[in-house]
Amino acid sequence: MAERRGGNDALNFPILIGDIGGTNARFAILVDAYAEPKMFPVVQTADFETIDEAIQASVLDKTSIQPQSAVLAVAGPVDGDEIDLTNCPWVVRPRQMLAGLGLGEIIVLNDFEAQALAISSLPATARTQIGGGTVHEGASRAVLGPGTGLGVAGLVRARGMWIPVAGEGGHIDLGPRTPRDLSIWPHLKTIEGRVSAEQILCGRGLVNLYQAIAAVNGTDPQLATPAEITDAAVNRRDAAAGEAVDLFATYLGRVAGDIALIFMARGGVFIGGGIFQRIIPILKADEFRAAFEDKAPHSALLRDIPLYVVTEPLAALAGLATFARTPRFFGLETTGRHWLAAPGT
Template structure:
C-alpha cells in the first residue's frame, strides 16, 4: 500500500495543502477538462452533456472509474473494476481461455487487459495451436499485430480488443454512459487502428436486449499524453465544479 506522510511532504516540498487522489479519479476528472482535439472517436452517437461517463485504461493494470453528474457537481467514482471476471464466449474463446494464466484460479480483467495481459493472451493463442512465440513484450506483440507480420500476434490483439470492448460495454451499462466511454493510456493510444477495425464496437454493442442503447453510446480514445495531470489541474483550479470526497486524504500545513 501507498504510505502518505503529509508532514514530511510539507517540509520537503514546501506545500501548504495536500489532497491525495486515485489515479483514475484524476483520469475521470480529465474527461471534463479535455477538448475534442484530444479525443479520437471510436463510433457511436452524440454524447449527452450531463450523462454518466466511464473511463478505463489498460496499462500496467486495468484502471476503471465512473463519472456522474449530480447536484451540479461532477463526481468521480473510483473502484477496482479492473479485477472483474472475464470469461469466454465464442468457440475459439473456449479453446484459448484454458491457456490464459490465472490468478488464484480466476481470470480477471488485469490478466488480459493490460500490457502483461496482452502477452498472456499471445502466449495462450500460441500454446492453443502449438505455435512458436518469439515475442516477449507488449510492444513487440502490438507492433507485429499492427504490421500483420505474425498471425498469432494478430489474433492476440484481436482477442484483446474484443475483451476490451466487452468490458467497456459492461461498464457503460453500469454507469449508463450516454455521456461517453473513454479509453485512456498509452496502450489505447497505440492500438487505435485495431480499435477502429470493428471488433471493439461489435463486442461493445453486443449487449442484448440493450444493443440499440449501446450503439448510441460514443467511445473515445484520449490522446492527450498527460490527461491525468490535466484532470488534477482542473480540480485544483475549480474544486467547486467537482464532488470529490476528501475526508481522510486532505491535509493543511
C-alpha cells in the first residue's frame, strides 16, 4: 500500500518524467542528475485506454532502464488518489501505478506547473521576445499557452527558491471590447452562457471563433479543425480563417496582459503552446504587443514587462527535468501529490 508525504527530498534515479496533455503525452527518463533526458516518441492519448498502458508500451517496453521514481505533469487539477484529466479520458491512479509499473515513488503536478518550472531557467535560445520591456531579476514570472485547453501558471521567488503557482486561470472571463467583438460574441458557443478565455484560446476555441466569424459574415464555414484553420490562414486561402487567427492573437495578448497584472510579472510573461507556434509566421507582433499593453490605467507598467514566445517544443519536460535533478531549489508543495511504495514492495 502506498503512502503520501510532502517534502522536497532528493528523488531516486532513474527518474521517469512525463508531460501529459489532452491530446499528446511526452515521456523521458533521467538516468542521473547529469545526463540528458532519454527521449521517447510522442504518444497520442487516444491510442491507449490508460496512462499505465501508454507508459508500459511506449517507454518500459522500449528500454532496459527501470525507473525508480516518476514526476508527471498532467492537464488538470491534482486532487486525491484518482486524478481526472480535463480534456482526456485518462484517470491517473498513482497507487496503482506504483505497483503495476515497479516504481518507488511518484509526484504528480499540474502541467502548467511544469511550464512554470521551465521558465525558471529557459535559455535565450529557447525564447523570442516580442516588443520591449526589462527583466527584473527575482521578480515573478507567468506562463500561458493555448493547446487542447488554455493553461496558466505563475512563478514567484521567495527564500532563495522558485515557487510555481498553478491554477485554472484559463477559465477567466473574456469579454468583447470593439464593435467587431460585439458582433462576434453572440455567435460564440458558450458554457452555460459564459465565454471563458478557454472558449476561444485553445484548439476548439479557434474553431469556435472561426465559426462565429463565418456566421457574422453570412457564409458557411469551410474548415473544421484548428490545423485546417491555421494552415488556411498562414497560406492566405480563407479570409475568415485569417481574421480568426488575427483575433486569436489579439485576445491572447489581452489575456496575457491580465495575467501579467495578476502576478505582477516583472520577470516576464511567456507564451507557449503548439497553436501559437503555428501562427508565428503571420503573427502581427505589433498588434499582439499592443493588446498586451492596453491595460489602462496600467499601460506604462505593461510596457516595461517583457513578453516572450517559448520556442522550445518540450519546455514542460525540461522543467520537470530541472525539478527532478534539484528539487531543493524549488518551493514545490508535494503534500497530497507525492506517493511512496510501501516498504518491501
